[in-house]
Amino acid sequence: MSAATDAEKLYTAIEETxxxxxxxxxxxxxxxxxxxxxxxxxxxxxxxxxxxxESHAGELDYGLSVPASVSDPYAHAVERGxxxxxxxxxxxxxxxxxxxxxxxxxxxxxxxxxxxxxxxxHFPRNLTPVAKLAELEAMPGAVAENVALFTRxxxxxxxxxxxxxxxxxxxLYFQFTAEGRLSPQTIGALLKDxxxxxxxxxxxxxxxxxxxxxxxxxxxxxDIQRIAFAPPPGPGLELSKAPLPVGQELEAFVTSSxxxxxxxxxxxxxxxxxxDKEFLEVCSYYQLPPGYEPLRQMTLHQEQV
Numbered sequence: 502m503s504a505a506t507d508a509e510k511l512y513t514a515i516e517e518t519x520x521x522x523x524x525x526x527x528x529x530x531x532x533x534x535x536x537x538x539x540x541x542x543x544x545x546x547x548x549x550x551x552x553x554x555e556s557h558a559g560e561l562d563y564g565l566s567v568p569a570s571v572s573d574p575y576a577h578a579v580e581r582g583x584x585x586x587x588x589x590x591x592x593x594x595x596x597x598x599x600x601x602x603x604x605x606x607x608x609x610x611x612x613x614x615x616x617x618x619x620x621x622x623h624f625p626r627n628l629t630p631v632a633k634l635a636e637l638e639a640m641p642g643a644v645a646e647n648v649a650l651f652t653r654x655x656x657x658x659x660x661x662x663x664x665x666x667x668x669x670x671x672x673l674y675f676q677f678t679a680e681g682r683l684s685p686q687t688i689g690a691l692l693k694d695x696x697x698x699x700x701x702x703x704x705x706x707x708x709x710x711x712x713x714x715x716x717x718x719x720x721x722x723x724d725i726q727r728i729a730f731a732p733p734p735g736p737g738l739e740l741s742k743a744p745l746p747v748g749q750e751l752e753a754f755v756t757s758s759x760x761x762x763x764x765x766x767x768x769x770x771x772x773x774x775x776x777d778k779e780f781l782e783v784c785s786y787y788q789l790p791p792g793y794e795p796l797r798q799m800t801l802h803q804e805q806v
Contacts, residue, residue, distance in 0.1 A: 507542035508535040514759035514787055515549075515563055519613050521753045522551045524561040526613045534611050537581040540568035546608075547761075547788040551754055552773075553747045553781040560614065566790075567607035567620070574599075574607045574620045575664075583617040584666045590639035590720060591669050597637045598622045598662045602629045610663070619672070621663040628658035628676060641671055643718040647725060651675075654691040655683050656714065665717075670726065674715040685709045688730065695725045697774040704772045704779055707732070707744040729773040734786065736765035743770055745781045758785040 512535055519526035545566035552560065571577045575595050579586045604622035611617050635645040661674035685705035692700055708730035717727040740752055755768055769784040
């Protein structure tokens with residue numbers, strides 16, 4: 502099957518998934534992204550994601566692999582007209598992180614409404630201390646200002662790093678082993694120190710099972726804007742086990758969104774906190790490549806628990 506055929510099938514799946522969550526979807530907005538990354542579609546990872554709550558209604562994001570032949574994902578996105586060129590440090594940062602961490606792969610995160618939003622460098626075989634990343638020239642000063650807080654609460658090793666070119670923010674993804682997961686008490690203390698919304702007992706217990714946590718910061722403030730915790734993905738996740746309600750539209754998304762693989766549907770739930778709320782993100786995998794790192798982590802956590 503050709504890459505172009507895979508891109509057409511993925512576009513159809515995105516259209517169908519957008520209808521499930523009530524999100525507007527136009528070929529004019531989505532196709533340029535699929536065209537830019539279609540080389541990676543045969544065998545590459547693709548995931549759909551949506552967030553619960555009225556403020557996130559009508560939104561659908563999708564993530565996909567960047568072709569291995571693309572040496573500079575930022576430059577490629579600019580060349581294809583997906584994001585504008587900028588002199589802001591955001592335009593230099595991903596390449597610096599990729600070089601320093603010897604990134605093995607990159608991903609693009611996109612919105613059906615707003616196009617390409619983020620690019621990620623992923624380096625699961627070369628976990629990098631957050632204090633080292635803080636030293637990079639283009640890194641927001643907020644990272645260095647929060648290193649002590651991160652390490653005090655057990656957030657040490659970064660496995661993935663993302664740059665949001667629309668909001669000019671960065672996301673650091675910290676990885677945990679099953680025995681090194683943060684306790685509910687530690688997570689609660691972390692949220693209190695950051696000044697985010699007070700968590701419920703259910704969300705803390707859920708977050709304790711996480712294999713990754715990610716924090717969002719910007720160049721404009723030392724404050725941590727958002728933090729999220731995600732347990733490993735799993736087959737046939739039950740909505741009844743989600744720590745927060747997802748709503749009727751996301752129930753359809755979790756159970757009925759298209760997928761290009763056999764066997765049980767693979768989903769991932771993440772709980773997120775900002776300064777004024779806690780909410781749930783739901784991910785449904787459309788395509789799973791061999792050796793997909795989150796699934797490897799699922800297996801490791803199952804073996805270690």
